[in-house]
Amino acid sequence: xxxxxxxxxxxxxxxxxxxxxxxxxxxxxxxxxxxxxxxxxxxxxxxxxxxxxxxxxxxxxxxxxxxxxxxxxxxxxxxxxxxxxxxxxxxxxxxxxxxxxxxxxxxxxxxxxxxxxxxxxxxxxxxxxxxxxxxxxxxxxxxxxxxxxxxxxxxxxxxxxxxxxxxxxxxxxxxxxxxxxxxxxxxxxxxxxxxxxxxxxxxxxxxxxxxxxxxxxxxxxxxxxxxxxxxxxxxxxxxxxxxxxxxxxxxxxxxxxxxxxxxxxxxxxxxxxxxxxxxxxxxxxxxxxxxxxxxxxxxxxxxxxxxxxxxxxxxxxxxxxxxxxxxxxxxxxxxxxxxxxxxxxxxxxxxxxxxxxxxxxxxxxxxxxxxxxxxxxxxxxxxxxxxxxxxxxxxxxxxxxxxxxxxxxxxxxxxxxxxxxxxxxxxxxxxxxxxxxxxxxxxxxxxxxxxxxxxxxxxxxxxxxxxxxxxxxxxxxxxxxxxxxxxxxxxxxxxxxxxxxxxxxxxxxxxxxxxxxxxxxxxxxxxxxxxxxxxxxxxxxxxxxxxxxxxxxxxxxxxxxxxxxxxxxxxxxxxxxxxxxxxxxxxxxxxxxxxxxxxxxxxx
Numbered sequence: 001x002x003x004x005x006x007x008x009x010x011x012x013x014x015x016x017x018x019x020x021x022x023x024x025x026x027x028x029x030x031x032x033x034x035x036x037x038x039x040x041x042x043x044x045x046x047x048x049x050x051x052x053x054x055x056x057x058x059x060x061x062x063x064x065x066x067x068x069x070x071x072x073x074x075x076x077x078x079x080x081x082x083x084x085x086x087x088x089x090x091x092x093x094x095x096x097x098x099x100x101x102x103x104x105x106x107x108x109x110x111x112x113x114x115x116x117x118x119x120x121x122x123x124x125x126x127x128x129x130x131x132x133x134x135x136x137x138x139x140x141x142x143x144x145x146x147x148x149x150x151x152x153x154x155x156x157x158x159x160x161x162x163x164x165x166x167x168x169x170x171x172x173x174x175x176x177x178x179x180x181x182x183x184x185x186x187x188x189x190x191x192x193x194x195x196x197x198x199x200x201x202x203x204x205x206x207x208x209x210x211x212x213x214x215x216x217x218x219x220x221x222x223x224x225x226x227x228x229x230x231x232x233x234x235x236x237x238x239x240x241x242x243x244x245x246x247x248x249x250x251x252x253x254x255x256x257x258x259x260x261x262x263x264x265x266x267x268x269x270x271x272x273x274x275x276x277x278x279x280x281x282x283x284x285x286x287x288x289x290x291x292x293x294x295x296x297x298x299x300x301x302x303x304x305x306x307x308x309x310x311x312x313x314x315x316x317x318x319x320x321x322x323x324x325x326x327x328x329x330x331x332x333x334x335x336x337x338x339x340x341x342x343x344x345x346x347x348x349x350x351x352x353x354x355x356x357x358x359x360x361x362x363x364x365x366x367x368x369x370x371x372x373x374x375x376x377x378x379x380x381x382x383x384x385x386x387x388x389x390x391x392x393x394x395x396x397x398x399x400x401x402x403x404x405x406x407x408x409x410x411x412x413x414x415x416x417x418x419x420x421x422x423x424x425x426x427x428x429x430x431x432x433x434x435x436x437x438x439x440x441x442x443x444x445x446x447x448x449x450x451x452x453x454x455x456x457x458x459x460x461x462x463x464x465x466x467x468x469x470x471x472x473x474x475x476x477x478x479x480x481x482x483x484x485x486x487x488x489x490x491x492x493x494x495x496x497x498x499x500x501x502x503x504x505x506x507x508x509x510x511x512x513x514x515x516x517x518x519x520x521x522x523x524x525x526x527x528x529x530x531x532x533x534x535x536x537x538x539x540x541x542x543x544x545x546x547x548x549x550x551x552x553x554x555x556x557x558x559x560x561x562x563x564x565x566x567x568x569x570x571x572x573x574x575x576x577x578x579x580x581x582x583x584x585x586x587x588x589x590x591x592x593x594x595x596x597x598x599x600x601x602x603x604x
Contacts (some may be wrong), residue, residue: 004169027449057419061087062146066124068153074157074247083141083150090145092124131157133190136218138182158247159190166241169256174230174526175334180227183255188219193243195224196251200238230260232290263335264289268328276345281343283313285328297329308330312513319347322375336532348420349374349459353395353428355412359459360402362432362519368397370412370424378416385409385425404432404458429459433513434522443531450502452526454513457492462515462522465495469511499528 004213057424066084086279094101094115101107105115112130130137136157141150158160166172167183174180179520185192193213196358197204209224209383222243228234237258264287271282287293298308301324305313313326328339360366366367374376382392391397399406407430412421435458444450458460466475467484474484474497481500486493495513499506516525 001268003105007319021486036353037360038438042219045066048594061088062143062148063144064141064148064150067150068126069151069158070143070154070159071598072156072246075132075157075503077126077131079131079155080116081126081128081139081141081153081155083124083126084117085143085146085148088122088145088148090147091335093142093144094124095142097139098140099253099375102574128155131155133157133159133216133218136190136555138286139408147295147442151196158245159187159188160245161186161193161252163187163244163256164195164241164243164252166239166254166256169254169261171257173259173261174234176231176260177229178228179227181227181278182241182256184224184226184238184243186222186224186252188214188221189243189245189247190219190510191220191245191499192220193245195222196242197224197226198240198242198245201240204239214232228250230258232262233262234258234307261332261334262290264293264330264332266328266330266337266339268339268341270341270343271286274346277318277345277347279313281321282318283326283328283341285311285330285339287311287330289330289332289334289488291333293330294325294332295330299329300324309363317343317345319373319375321536322347323373344375346375346419349414349416349422351380351424355424355441357427357429359429359431362403362430363401364429366399368399368410368412368426368428369395370397370426371395372412372414372422374414374416376416376419378414380415380417381413383413384412385411398429402428402430402590404430404435406430407458418579431459431519433520435515436513436515436522436524438524438526441527443529444502444506445500445531446502446504447509448502450498450499450506450528452499452511452513452528454495454515454524455492456495456515458522460517461488461493462517465515466511467495467497467513469509494581495570502528 004072013317025149037385063086064084065086066082068081068083069530071079071081081094082090083094092115093103094107094113101110102114106115107115108198112128112135112479114127115124115132116127126139126141135155138152138154142148152416164184164186167185172180180280182197184195184197185323186195188600195207197207204226207224207226208558209222211222213220224241226239228239234282237471239258240253242251242253266285266287269283269286272279274282283298285298296309296311298305298313301320311328313328319459321343321412322345323342324338325342327338331337349372351371352373353369355368355370358366358368368382370380370382371420372380380393380395381390382397391410397410397412409425409427411423411425413421415421432525434456436454436456438453439456442452452467454465454467456465464475466473467482472479472482474482476484476486478484483498483500485496487496488494491513495515497513498509509528511522511526513526513527514521514524
């Protein structure tokens with residue numbers, strides 16, 4: 001049974017994958033049966049099994065005796081794609097990437113294309129002249145009336161590099177000792193060009209190449225870089241870049257010549273090499289260059305010396321020449337060279353980093369910093385004021401887990417042997433409960449105005465200071481003959497209890513000064529003695545958590561402790577409060593022991 005292509009009339013349209021043609025028409029085909037070849041061509045016009053009727057052509061022995069094959073040409077060359085059919089005299093057409101080129105030998109839409117050969121001999125070869133990139137495609141020969149297609153043939157068009165160029169040519173000016181990439185570019189080649197480097201005719205290795213695909217998706221540009229490190233010996237050296245691909249095996253070449261210049265080579269000397277401050281020094285700048293030297297410039301510490309323009313510079317030096325280098329800059333057409341040096345000036349210590357006052361909390365680690373410079377090399381020591389113990393010999397003093405006892409003034413001292421000594425003091429403040437540093441025994445004259453002073457120099461400053469004596473309590477203001485005033489100064493806070501018309505009873509009383517800050521309270525007990533009376537008195541004081549404990553009442557639990565030097569004093573009144581305010585005097589502590597003559601008694 002025959003397998004037929006059905007049509008609505010005697011002729012039909014081939015509806016295979018190539019039914020669309022670029023010239024706007026469809027390739028007409030007869031109703032064709034695909035069956036084994038027979039010895040006859042038989043056309044049946046009636047009695048078809050198909051209800052619409054059909055025309056069936058049986059082709060006996062129609063076939064390709066030669067089909068187009070893949071071919072490669074160089075742009076500008078001629079290409080011929082063969083197509084020879086046996087036992088066929090119908091229409092033959094060529095397609096390019098599926099696009100029908102037209103029928104007949106002269107393809108008007110394609111002026112460089114034509115079908116050549118003898119039709120009687122079944123030759124329908126496609127000739128392409130002056131091949132170019134647009135011809136790079138797949139081609140197919142079709143016997144439309146026999147519904148035969150040839151194999152697809154790929155025509156590859158090779159494109160040599162349009163040109164080859166070395167950046168910066170024809171003469172490249174380089175600086176000796178400065179690495180440089182010679183860059184060669186081969187443009188618009190298909191396939192991508194390979195670039196080979198030569199130096200004075202000798203092939204060079206180590207170049208790095210990359211390619212860039214153009215927008216047409218077929219041509220590529222190749223970039224090759226050859227790293228060189230030029231010297232004076234490379235002056236006049238010729239570097240050649242050769243680009244090759246299949247389109248031009250002999251390659252295209254371009255060359256450049258190197259012109260290697262170098263900036264001045266400079267040495268800087270000093271005479272004398274070691275000096276004292278104030279002595280005179282001569283700087284000499286010796287230089288060679290290619291091309292010639294154009295000028296000199298001198299600077300110190302980065303600042304231009306306006307009146308120095310020759311190869312020698314003379315000046316009197318001070319300590320700054322030890323830390324601020326003198327530089328000589330020599331320049332020519334290629335560039336400049338700057339050489340600098342320090343002067344070995346002997347000088348006494350000078351501070352570089354001043355120590356700064358530091359405030360910290362109890363238990364913290366503290367680092368104090370003090371940096372000196374001196375020449376010859378200096379010796380550095382850290383001590384605490386009023387102590388000769390050396391705590392450190394470096395620029396930094398580290399104190400670990402400080403207490404309030406570490407608070408004070410520290411001295412950083414620098415010594416340059418046989419030259420000089422210098423020092424700096426830096427205070428350290430340790431935050432904690434108030435420390436009261438007033439004298440435990442103070443003096444007044446009977447009948448005159450008297451003062452009892454309570455000084456707090458610790459940090460942080462107290463939020464409150466209160467006085468208590470007998471049954472009296474006063475923070476600020478006036479109470480009968482007593483007035484409390486508070487004075488702030490840079491070194492601390494002074495609370496003064498002023499007594500108007502001092503009486504005998506004022507000498508029989510102990511004065512409790514208590515101060516509070518965020519870390520807690522601190523207390524001192526002060527005794528007022530009549531001036532001229534040097535008998536021993538009460539010297540105990542409470543200093544926050546570090547002082548000797550004094551009578552304390554806290555939420556119903558009373559602690560009492562007093563230390564006395566000298567005869568016991570009756571009628572001592574001590575009042576404590578652990579909350580925010582004194583509320584009442586809660587305890588009268590009588591330490592009198594009339595039957596003992598001991599100079600030190602205790603009561604608890």
